[in-house]
Amino acid sequence: MPALSLRRVTTLLLAVACPLSAQTVRSYQSTPDLSSALEAQPALAFTAKSSASPLTITVNDSERFQTMDGFGASMTEGSAWLLHDRMSPAMSRDVMTKLFDPSSGIGLSFLRLPIGSTDLSLNHYSYDDMPAGQQDPELRHFSTEHEKDYVFPVMREALKLNPAITVMATPWSPPAWMKTHDSMVGGSLREDDMSAYAEYIVRSLQSFKKANIPVKYLTVQNEPLHETEDFPGTLMLADQQKRLIGRYLGPDLRHVGLQTQLLAYDHNWDHPEYPIEVLSDSAAAPFMAGSALHCYGGEPSGQSVVHDRFPDKGIWMTECSGGTWQKKAPLEVTAHLLIDSTRNWAKAVALWGIVLDTDHNPHAGGCGTCRGLVTLDTKQMSVSYTGDFYALAQASKFVHPGATRINSTSFKNEGLESVAFQDLDGSIVLLVLNDRSDTAKFDVNWNAKTFHAALPPGALATYIWSPKQ
Template sequence: MRTRPRSRALTLAAALLATAGLAATGVSAAAAPGRAEAHGPSAPRQVEAWTSGAKGQTGATTERLSAAPVSPGAPQGGTTVRVDPHVKYQTMTGFGASITDSSAQVLYGIPKDRRDTVMKNLFDPATGDGTSFLRQPIGASDFVKGPDYSLDDVPAGQTDYGMKHFSVAHDEKQILPLLRQAKRLDPELKIVGTPWSPPAWMKTGGSMIDGKLIDSPAVYRAYAAYLVDFVKAYAAHGVPVDYLTVQNEPQALNRNNYPGSDMSFEQEAKVVDALGPALKKAGLRTKILGYDHNWSEHPNDIKAHEAVGEDPEVDYPYDLLASDAAKWLDGTAYHCYAGDASAMTALRASFPGKDIYETECEGGTITTGLDSVNNWAKTVVYWNIALDENHNPHQGGCGTCNGTVTVDSKTGAVTYNSQYYALGHFARFVRPGAVHIGASATRSDATDSPVQTSAFVNTDGSTAVVAHNTSTTAAEPVTVVAGGRGFTATLAAGATATYSWR
């Protein structure tokens, strides 16, 4: 079992872990300072409890993980969370965010020793958040300072089907060094690469902003070669790419100030049909994920397609998985900005052999994470891992997005945001390879419980339960029961707790 998070000045300033015996339900316990122990022939398990997000009397929220007390005991009213390891769902891949151009720039704007501390707090699984999954833009996204760019830019009117001008030199300055550092801190880290646009010379209109991929077999082959070269180049720089998607938010039209492409499911299927064999021929094990857009099509995107006489393709992920290209797809990637997380469960019911991933959720909360996990997502991914206090740098797109951490552009001071702690409740205690298991929350008075929860068993045999009190006004007594043993705790209004034991 890995070492749990310890105190650190910049982030948690937390006390040493509070522990309690996970005693057989109903058995009395004798308390010792900082620990409750059950007596009897069976040695008790110790429970680590960490909490954040409690609402104070003034309405302020405590935004840091702190040790929390738990006690052995039987249900005492409130909510009972029953954990059932015999009910197994998906195997988790990881939890994380994205080191965008903007994130890299603000992190490189602070001294190396401070940057190293931030990286440890973000990625170290023993002393930090243990971020275990990153979604990396291939070329420019909206979060970049300066002009749009791809990894194969040529003058207007020219083409480069042979990829002679392909280069990741832009990423070598800041992004790749940070990715290598993250990988050193957490060797289990996985990466998905995502383009916001193909190179401009592959598109109608000749621009990375808006337009479509040219409908030509030669262009599909070239785009596949472009993505394969990205994977090969990153691997050569010490950064393996585990997954690819072929287009960020393919249903979005009218990207008038940052890179984007409208890509129908028919076109995406053609790209995947070219990419799958190209990856195989190159001897690469990188998996392909389809779609990479919202749980349901955004109403604005539907209107935009209808306005130009196009089918909105509201069943895009279903149509893609029903196509011949599905044989090359490992699963489907989703974003959280429209629709409901239950869409992922519905898709999996129709295609049970294909996995589900949540790959972008700016402003994501612990609720977003729990909703995603409870609907088969193998990953929970927020967005920028770092931005400045003005939500910058960015070029078009979202002007109010927050980073997992904020780096003050004037002082270099680092603030760890609510997203950091939401991420920590999962990533610190639910490691890659953990299995999502059964967990139910019921209230003793038969009313709806305010507690939202998920449970996991790690590969080392440890169990983690994430519980969130959705009530912002009242604390909730919580009893967690697993295997005939139980412990009790109080979950403050608005608070989240992670309970972990072997």
């Protein structure tokens, strides 16, 4: 995959910096083979003519939906280690800038931060590990020292590059001694350790805050319906999750003055009844901002099922990994996710690991075939940027935190899909994916004006214009 070259970055920045002329539309395009990657296209122009095309995307900024937190991925221990320890300082600065800087890079603005280890870690660990058979109910051995080597420094650097980043925290497992079979792999949280686990999470957030990593959102268990076999994970049914939040964790967070908001579930689209049960609980509900969902089962419409029951609560797409199992180009896969998730109320879209090496490492069990946004070749000591990176870039570079999704027509059956937003400065941003095998020619209509456009097969484009012209 091609790197984000200096020439392309310079072209992009010059194009972004240029003021829009009257009735003009800026556009940027990426193709599946990345021969065109976030590449500025010739300016388009609105005309007063009505559209005669059967494929006309109508954008209506008077129909408004969710506000956006942003786009991003997870800062796993493995990703942080590659960025901090395996890359040279110069290479790491360059990659971090491209990932997070809103001006010189793509401005990723949503980061999921694990509490302890995941499958994309160097090994399994919690913040209160004890010898087998021993317990620590008063958390006397609690420590986040492990994260001070690379996770905390890399997170702080990301927040320095983009202070608008929203951080969400998630544990994959309680400490082994809190579980039904004394292991971070599989099993469940013991009922008699609910209070200790709530305190463990609170201390984790306090430690993150002390490290200048403020956490806005929290889920209490990654993929709670998946009892893992070779990496940290915990089976936690909705009944236990709502009691943990309502009786222990929610009150404990408020008692210590943390304003972190909780999200229910953090698992696949195919079980919307889980977050609905948690959000319906009268004790848990006051602490809940909404629900977190993943892409590995079901359809994006599962998000709308939850939204329809709780329209005042948010939806966040918090994990979707690419990997060797996928047949389509990464750009197309992630473009579908961006459009389908946000059209079904997602306030953020986050992929999985940020950086992996060419052998899909590091991983400690779990996914050995996952794909990151950035691939590090440890033999050549070079980096490349995947189609996932460029798909996210087509959104994150232009749709900023606080933007509102607005209405746009989408032709899924005809292979032309879209989603539109309005940024806080009033600019309108339209993403269009050509899911056809031929070039798609179409019109875009807004405010009784039209521009004409064409997209190569599989291409994703972003169109930006200002209503103030």
